[in-house]
Structure formats: C-alpha cells, structure tokens
Amino acid sequence: MGGNGFSIIQDSAVVTFQALHDQASALAFALPKISSTVVTNDAAIEFRTVSKVAVGSLVAWFMLKAFKEAMANRRLARKLRAQGIPEQKLQSRWWMLGLQRYLVGHAVEPSPHLFSECRASQQLPIIHGEDVDGWGCSDAPKVYLFRLFLGIPVVVLADPKALHAMLTLKSYSFVKPTNPVKLVSNITGTMGMLMIEGDVHKRHRRIANPLFNLKALKPLVPAILASLDEFFALVDQQPASTLIPFHELSSQLTLNAIGHAAMGYNFDAFNGQGSRVTAAYRNMLQHTSLTPWTLLTLQFPGTIGKIPTLQSHRFQNAFKVVESAVKDMLQNASKHPDGHMLIHELLRQNEQDVLSEYELVCEVRSFLGAGHETTAAAISSLVLLLALHPTIQQELHDEVESTAVALEDSDALAKLPLLNKVINEMFRLYPPTFTTYREAATDVTLPMAALGAIEIPAGTRFEIPIRAIHMDPSIWGDDAAMWNPHRWDTIDLVHGTSDVSANRIVKGRRQIGPYDFMPFLAGPRACVGRQFALMELRLFLAGIVQRYTLKTDIKSMDDANLTCAITMRSTNAWVRFEQRSARA
Numbered sequence: 234m235g236g237n238g239f240s241i242i243q244d245s246a247v248v249t250f251q252a253l254h255d256q257a258s259a260l261a262f263a264l265p266k267i268s269s270t271v272v273t274n275d276a277a278i279e280f281r282t283v284s285k286v287a288v289g290s291l292v293a294w295f296m297l298k299a300f301k302e303a304m305a306n307r308r309l310a311r312k313l314r315a316q317g318i319p320e321q322k323l324q325s326r327w328w329m330l331g332l333q334r335y336l337v338g339h340a341v342e343p344s345p346h347l348f349s350e351c352r353a354s355q356q357l358p359i360i361h362g363e364d365v366d367g368w369g370c371s372d373a374p375k376v377y378l379f380r381l382f383l384g385i386p387v388v389v390l391a392d393p394k395a396l397h398a399m400l401t402l403k404s405y406s407f408v409k410p411t412n413p414v415k416l417v418s419n420i421t422g423t424m425g426m427l428m429i430e431g432d433v434h435k436r437h438r439r440i441a442n443p444l445f446n447l448k449a450l451k452p453l454v455p456a457i458l459a460s461l462d463e464f465f466a467l468v469d470q471q472p473a474s475t476l477i478p479f480h481e482l483s484s485q486l487t488l489n490a491i492g493h494a495a496m497g498y499n500f501d502a503f504n505g506q507g508s509r510v511t512a513a514y515r516n517m518l519q520h521t522s523l524t525p526w527t528l529l530t531l532q533f534p535g536t537i538g539k540i541p542t543l544q545s546h547r548f549q550n551a552f553k554v555v556e557s558a559v560k561d562m563l564q565n566a567s568k569h570p571d572g573h574m575l576i577h578e579l580l581r582q583n584e585q586d587v588l589s590e591y592e593l594v595c596e597v598r599s600f601l602g603a604g605h606e607t608t609a610a611a612i613s614s615l616v617l618l619l620a621l622h623p624t625i626q627q628e629l630h631d632e633v634e635s636t637a638v639a640l641e642d643s644d645a646l647a648k649l650p651l652l653n654k655v656i657n658e659m660f661r662l663y664p665p666t667f668t669t670y671r672e673a674a675t676d677v678t679l680p681m682a683a684l685g686a687i688e689i690p691a692g693t694r695f696e697i698p699i700r701a702i703h704m705d706p707s708i709w710g711d712d713a714a715m716w717n718p719h720r721w722d723t724i725d726l727v728h729g730t731s732d733v734s735a736n737r738i739v740k741g742r743r744q745i746g747p748y749d750f751m752p753f754l755a756g757p758r759a760c761v762g763r764q765f766a767l768m769e770l771r772l773f774l775a776g777i778v779q780r781y782t783l784k785t786d787i788k789s790m791d792d793a794n795l796t797c798a799i800t801m802r803s804t805n806a807w808v809r810f811e812q813r814s815a816r817a
C-alpha cells in the first residue's frame with residue numbers, strides 16, 4: 234500500500250471522525266435544554282432523542298479514541314520501519330487501500346500471530362525475509378514487525394545481539410506487556426516473580442535463588458519419586474494394552490510432585506476429582522486458555538472484563554480456594570522451621586521479612602503455577618516422542634539399566650549423556666514456553682547484528698519467538714525440523730557470548746549460543762526453577778523407561794494436537810505403558 238493512498242484515507246477519516254465527534258459534543262451540550270422543554274409534551278420522543286444522543290456520543294468518543302490510537306501506532310511502526318525493520322506483508326488484498334492494517338492488523342488473516350498453532354513454522358520464513366518488504370532469505374535481519382488490532386506494531390526479534398541486550402544487558406528496560414501478564418497473574422497473583430519488575434523483582438529473586446540451588450533441591454528427590462510411584466500404581470492397574478491419556482495424567486503427576494516436594498502438600502491429583510485445590514487449579518487453567526472471549530476481556534478489562542460470566546464466577550471461586558490453601562501451606566510450614574521442602578527454605582530465606590505475607594503467597598502460587606504446567610507439557614512430549622522413536626527409547630533404557638544408576642542419585646542421573654540429549658532435543662523442538670513477550674519501558678537503544686543500533690521508543694512491543702529460533706536451519710542445520718537427540722553428540726553450548734553465527738562450526742562441532750537455545754529464556758529473568766524442572770524430568774523419564782515400553786498409535790508429532798495457550802503441549806498423547814518385567 235502506498236503512503237499517499239493512506240494519507241488520503243487518513244485525511245478524510247480525520248474529517249469524518251472529527252465531524253462525528255463535534256456533532257456528538259454539540260448534541261451532548263444541548264441535552265439539558267432538550268429535556269427541560271420537551272418533558273411536558275412527549276416523553277417518548279424525548280427518551281428516544283436522549284438515547285440516540287447518548288449512543289451517538291459514545292460511538293463518536295470510542296471511534297475518536299480508536300482513531301487516535303491507530304494513528305499513534307502508525308507513527309510508531311513508521312519510525313521502526315525507517316530504521317530498517319521490515320514489516321510482514323498482509324496476505325489479503327481485498328480491503329480498500331490496506332485499511333485493514335490500521336484496523337485489525339493481521340487478525341483476520343491466516344496469520345502466525347494470533348490463534349495459529351505454535352507458530353514456529355509460519356514465523357520462520359518471515360524471520361528469513363519471506364513475506365516482508367525488501368529482504369531476501371540470505372541477508373534477512375532476523376527481525377520483522379506485524380500488526381495487532383488498531384495497527385499496534387509488534388516486533389518479532391530473533392537477532393542474538395539484540396536478544397543479548399534485551400534479556401541480559403538491559404533486562405529491566407524491557408518489561409512484560411500488560412495483557413500476557415494479566416493472563417498469568419490470574420494464576421500466580423500480582424506480586425509473584427513472573428509479574429514484577431525492577432527493584433521489586435531483584436528483591437524477590439534474591440530470596441528465591443537459593444531455593445533452587447542443587448544443595449537445596451537434592452532432599453526433594455524422595456518426594457518426587459513418591460509421586461512417580463503413585464503414577465506407576467495407577468498405570469499398573471490397567472491392562473498393558475490400554476491407551477492412557479498421558480496429556481492429562483502428566484498434569485496430575487507434576488501437580489502431585491510439586492505439592493509433595495515443594496510444599497509438603499498432598500494434591501491427591503490422581504484420585505478422581507482430587508482435592509478441592511486440584512479441581513480449583515483445573516478451573517483456573519481453563520480460564521487462561523486463549524479463547525476470543527478471554528482476549529477481549531484482556532483487551533478491554535474495564536468494560537468487557539467486568540461482565541460477569543459463569544466462567545468468571547467459577548474462576549473467582551477457584552481463586553479463593555487456591556489462595557486459602559496456599560495460606561494454609563505457609564502456616565503449616567512455619568511450624569517446621571527445620572523442614573527441607575522449598576517452602577521451608579523460602580521462609581528461612583525470608584526471616585528478615587523482606588517479602589510481605591501477600592508477596593510470599595504470590596511466590597508460592599507462582600512456583601505451583603509456573604512449576605507444574607510447564608513440566609507437565611515437557612514430560613508429556615518426552616513420553617510421546619519416545620513412543621514414536623522406539624530405537625532411541627531402547628537406547629535410553631539400556632543407558633539407564635547398564636549404568637545401574639539408582640534413581641535416588643540425582644547427581645549420577647544428571648551425568649547420563651543420552652538422557653540429557655533426549656531432554657534437550659525435546660526442549661528444542663517442543664519448548665513448553667514456545668514464545669514470550671516484552672515491552673520497552675523507556676526509550677532505549679537496541680543493537681542489532683544486521684541493522685546496527687536501533688532507537689526503540691517506550692511502549693514498543695516485542696515477541697521473542699523461542700520455538701522458531703529453535704527450528705532455524707541457519708542455526709541448527711538443514712535437518713533442524715527433525716527430532717534427533719544424537720545431534721547433541723556434536724553440539725557445544727557456548728556461554729557468555731551473544732552471537733556465534735560467524736563461527737558456527739568449529740572442528741566439526743556446532744556452536745550454539747545462549748540466545749540460540751532458550752527453553753528457560755536467558756539473563757536475570759531466566760527461569761528460576763530450571764534446575765528443579767531438569768531434576769524432575771530426569772527422574773520421571775529415567776523411572777518410566779526403566780519400567781515400561783512406551784507405544785502409541787499416532788504416527789508422528791503432527792498428530793499430537795499441539796495447542797498453545799500459556800504453554801505449548803500435546804492434547805493427544807495417548808500412550809501404552811507396557812511393563813518390561815511383565816513382558817519378559
């Protein structure tokens with residue numbers, strides 16, 4: 234769409250909007266006069282007039298506001314484009330003069346950005362310059378922008394140098410944007426680490442970091458294994474040929490595990506409806522799925538967000554149940570000052586009351602929320618992938634058996650090479666956190682490998698397309714889309730430097746930088762629970778392949794029905810768990 238075309242539209246639209254607004258304002262001023270004179274004559278006519286004026290004023294006010302916002306977004310996008318950031322082309326050409334871009338962005342198109350599944354395969358070509366103006370595949374700057382409603386520009390950023398600046402060097406200059414944060418705060422409360430920024434975040438992180446070092450985590454192993462045993466007991470009740478919906482059971486397994494290991498709490502998730510808190514969690518997670526209604530409530534919290542629905546009523550109830558259970562957990566933990574669960578360590582670290590009672594509640598809710606769905610998604614993908622790759626599954630079984638590692642020995646498990654490669658390769662292609670978002674808190678300069686220093690105005694939104702980066706052939710080679718744990722035989726994870734692309738292959742080994750592989754993100758806001766998650770996944774996976782042969786009827790991960798809300802996960806992980814000893 235040419236710039237002139239838009240100017241014409243803009244000018245005539247300004248006139249129209251302004252006229253509407255003026256008319257509405259004039260009518261609104263006239264309103265008292267109209268009411269006083271007409272009241273005795275014809276009440277019905279008066280009511281109709283008043284209603285029309287009220288509705289007209291409201292529409293005019295709303296349109297003017299929307300128009301102003303669309304214009305501000307247009308100016309921002311223009312500023313970004315002027316510095317070389319390309320814009321994704323609109324697919325559809327049927328809206329006059331490209332007005333679509335300024336009203337609904339890419340929302341009405343088959344676009345990688347709203348409801349489409351897990352995005353990477355659609356985002357990748359654009360990162361490489363397809364469907365953007367002026368760039369070819371080889372010299373594409375690994376950054377582009379697309380539009381949301383009212384033309385809000387969102388910069389999709391895969392440039393490692395810029396990611397280094399955004400996530401590490403200037404991490405507090407980029408905050409989490411309001412809408413995704415609101416969605417997550419439904420689960421974690423407003424003062425958990427995922428939500429907070431700046432000095433408040435630093436204060437929380439100082440208290441939380443020691444909870445997740447290896448010394449503090451080791452005592453949790455027996456509790457995690459107890460949850461695995463509960464899972465085994467459940468599976469062993471079924472005939473070996475039963476297909477088990479592991480996409481559901483994985484959530485119950487990880488909820489029990491984090492309950493036992495971190496909070497000393499029994500969620501009893503395998504037991505039918507489970508405890509009230511388990512049911513409440515289920516309700517709350519439903520509330521965070523990205524339905525069009527949820528998106529509208531997030532976009533317009535003061536109006537649509539306030540409309541009471543059955544779902545919001547259920548959510549409020551669930552919220553109260555979880556809140557009061559977490560308070561009980563904290564109260565019980567305070568009676569055992571020498572306890573060795575995460576919650577005891579949290580209270581010990583907070584002896585000086587650095588965190589208020591509400592902040593503590595939010596942190597516990599964050600650990601429960603952030604710690605169970607992500608790990609459930611990961612173990613669900615792992616089990617399905619092994620069922621789909623019987624040779625790797627057998628190799629892994631042999632590794633666990635031949636080294637005779639006791640599951641209790643988390644240090645020895647951490648050293649099993651294939652176990653770690655299988656987990657890494659799952660995180661590469663099926664990262665539970667498949668994408669994340671940031672917003673510039675202030676005007677800030679962002680260095681980019683291909684474009685130099687870019688001036689970023691405050692309020693600019695960013696998407697970090699984690700999964701697309703993990704699938705980029707220019708990073709991982711031509712077989713990037715293939716699930717192959719043995720690729721890690723010749724990979725070096727390079728730390729501390731942002732860009733290794735110039736020297737990608739060194740002595741036959743592929744160099745992967747910290748911003749090429751980010752299942753837990755990077756920098757000061759990377760996942761605090763990373764070591765806990767890895768320990769849990771190693772225990773689960775080693776325990777499961779030691780005991781069972783995994784089989785499935787689906788043919789590939791394409792049939793796994795990956796869905797994306799806060800996490801990306803399979804909703805079709807039907808797997809047979811055949812006991813190895815029973816088979817022999």
Ligand code: HEM
Pocket residue numbers: 426427428438599600601603604605607608611664665666669670751752753754757758759760761762763765766
């Ligand atoms: C497979 C499992 C997990 C994955 C893939 C994962 C991934 C992530 C990612 C990508 C982030 C950064 C999000 C962002 O800033 O945009 C994050 C943050 C966080 N994660 Fe995890 N996570 C996992 C498990 C856990 C566990 C087990 C816990 C706690 C018990 C946890 C607690 C947190 C917290 C509190 C944050 C916020 C950190 C901060 O902002 O300082 N996560 N996680």
